Amino acid sequence: MIAWAEFGIVAVASLVGACVLVTFASVGIRLVESRERTRAARPAAGHLYGAGALAAFAVCAATVVFGIYLIVPAFN
Amino acid sequence: MVALVIVLALFFDFTNGFHDTANAMATPIATGALKPRVAVAIAAVLNLVGAFLSTEVARTISGGLIREGAGGIQITPTMIFAGLIGAIMWNLATWLLGLPSSSSHALFGGLIGAVIVGTGFGAIDPSVLMTKIVLPAILAPFIAAIVAFVVTKIAYGITAGPKADQARKRFKYGQVFTSSLVSLAHGTNDAQKTMGIITLTLIAGGFQASGTGPEFWVIAVCALAIALGTYMGGWRIIKTIGTAITDIAPPQGFAAEASTTATILASSHLGFALSTTQVASGSVIGAGLGKNRRGVRWRVAGRIALAWLVTLPAAAVMAAVAELVARLGPWGIAADAVVGAAVIVLMFRRSRRNPVNHKNVASEISVHSAHTPTMSMPNAPPSISNKSARHSPVPAPRANERNVH
Numbered sequence: 130m131i132a133w134a135e136f137g138i139v140a141v142a143s144l145v146g147a148c149v150l151v152t153f154a155s156v157g158i159r160l161v162e163s164r165e166r167t168r169a170a171r172p173a174a175g176h177l178y179g180a181g182a183l184a185a186f187a188v189c190a191a192t193v194v195f196g197i198y199l200i201v202p203a204f205n
Numbered sequence: 206m207v208a209l210v211i212v213l214a215l216f217f218d219f220t221n222g223f224h225d226t227a228n229a230m231a232t233p234i235a236t237g238a239l240k241p242r243v244a245v246a247i248a249a250v251l252n253l254v255g256a257f258l259s260t261e262v263a264r265t266i267s268g269g270l271i272r273e274g275a276g277g278i279q280i281t282p283t284m285i286f287a288g289l290i291g292a293i294m295w296n297l298a299t300w301l302l303g304l305p306s307s308s309s310h311a312l313f314g315g316l317i318g319a320v321i322v323g324t325g326f327g328a329i330d331p332s333v334l335m336t337k338i339v340l341p342a343i344l345a346p347f348i349a350a351i352v353a354f355v356v357t358k359i360a361y362g363i364t365a366g367p368k369a370d371q372a373r374k375r376f377k378y379g380q381v382f383t384s385s386l387v388s389l390a391h392g393t394n395d396a397q398k399t400m401g402i403i404t405l406t407l408i409a410g411g412f413q414a415s416g417t418g419p420e421f422w423v424i425a426v427c428a429l430a431i432a433l434g435t436y437m438g439g440w441r442i443i444k445t446i447g448t449a450i451t452d453i454a455p456p457q458g459f460a461a462e463a464s465t466t467a468t469i470l471a472s473s474h475l476g477f478a479l480s481t482t483q484v485a486s487g488s489v490i491g492a493g494l495g496k497n498r499r500g501v502r503w504r505v506a507g508r509i510a511l512a513w514l515v516t517l518p519a520a521a522v523m524a525a526v527a528e529l530v531a532r533l534g535p536w537g538i539a540a541d542a543v544v545g546a547a548v549i550v551l552m553f554r555r556s557r558r559n560p561v562n563h564k565n566v567a568s569e570i571s572v573h574s575a576h577t578p579t580m581s582m583p584n585a586p587p588s589i590s591n592k593s594a595r596h597s598p599v600p601a602p603r604a605n606e607r608n609v610h
Binding site: 132135136138139140142143144145146147148150151152154155156158159161162166189193196197199200201202 | 255258336344348349351352353355356359360362363364366368371372373375376379382383386389390393456459460463464466467468470471472474475479
């Protein structure tokens with residue numbers, strides 16, 4: 130019979146992984162947009178947005194690196 | 206005989222490559238994140254790299270589906286030959302129709318058909334068939350679609366705002382990374398199957414010790430064959446996944462690829478193998494629904510689902526016929542080879558009547574943005590705007606297809 134528990138784990142893990150990646154990418158993109166808008170008027174706020182975007186993209190990069198780690202059997 | 210099987214196996218690997226380019230690269234091509242030629246080149250390189258990276262050899266290609274080995278049945282090179290013919294025929298037929306079907310299912314189907322003719326139904330384990338093929342095939346698109354639906358909502362929700370359109374274009378940069386991950390994962394999985402087939406043949410033919418892994422040259426030629434196939438680009442299938450199921454915007458593309466990547470990686474690491482093709486198609490449907498509930502052309506999705514159902518039995522039947530003929534002796538095998546080659550040539554010639562290539566696979570996008578639905582999908586309904594879809598559930602007639610060429 131089919132292993133429903135395994136299937137459930139796969140479903141949850143897929144959802145969590147995709148959500149983390151897409152959420153942080155979206156937040157980063159949103160912050161980049163905010164930075165572009167405010168940079169000229171309020172440089173300090175622009176820097177803050179920029180730093181936030183960088184942090185969000187760093188999480189995305191980490192997710193991608195983790196993906197590569199999973200793909201390459203030699204790392205496991 | 207062994208040489209013939211190796212050649213066929215490599216050709217199958219090649220068709221596997223161009224069949225599955227779409228899984229990773231249909232969405233970035235559709236949104237314009239990557240130029241078509243660049244996309245297939247990246248996919249080809251990553252498939253090549255992926256094929257070398259993986260050390261986990263699929264020694265039992267069939268994963269217990271066929272009771273091979275000690276105490277089980279003896280798979281002969283002839284059966285593998287017939288199985289490959291069935292798998293290749295089905296892969297080419299679905300490519301001609303632009304249908305994204307699973308290459309693995311075609312391969313399993315082919316082997317099953319040949320083995321049943323060769324040794325009888327006892328050779329197949331039906332419970333393994335259910336748990337390893339049928340149920341995952343039903344579940345894969347659903348799980349991918351649900352994940353893609355959720356993350357598409359997230360992507361649109363977070364980026365909503367005064368300059369949303371401008372912001373959302375930036376998802377194109379992310380698409381480069383996510384689609385590359387899908388390609389790499391594909392390379393580590395799919396080239397393995399052909400390596401396994403060739404190794405199995407070499408062992409069966411007495412050229413290699415039983416229980417050993419694939420030789421380096423086998424890994425190298427398989428990697429090259431799948432990369433070459435990928436670079437050829439299954440433009441018809443790219444068109445179906447990228448433009449026919451739904452119209453994809455960059456956030457949707459990113460969301461779909463993220464879902465595909467996450468689902469495939471999760472499934473291959475938690476021991477519940479899902480077909481890359483089915484996950485990718487499911488993701489695109491989910492991403493389409495996530496943006497607009499009427500955004501999915503269900504007729505196209507239905508055709509794809511039908512192709513999935515038919516893939517295994519169809520490849521099995523063709524392989525069974527090939528095996529029956531092959532059992533007549535050397536002349537039978539020669540007849541198989543000749544007929545097979547003739548059909549392959551015919552299908553390629555047929556494909557040139559309405560070519561889909563890197564030029565017109567991309568022209569689609571400009572057509573879409575101009576709101577003039579004159580796209581041509583081989584044997585699929587032309588694109589329809591969401592507005593007209595609301596009024597007529599049946600897609601517009603295909604009369605305008607010939608305007609394109």
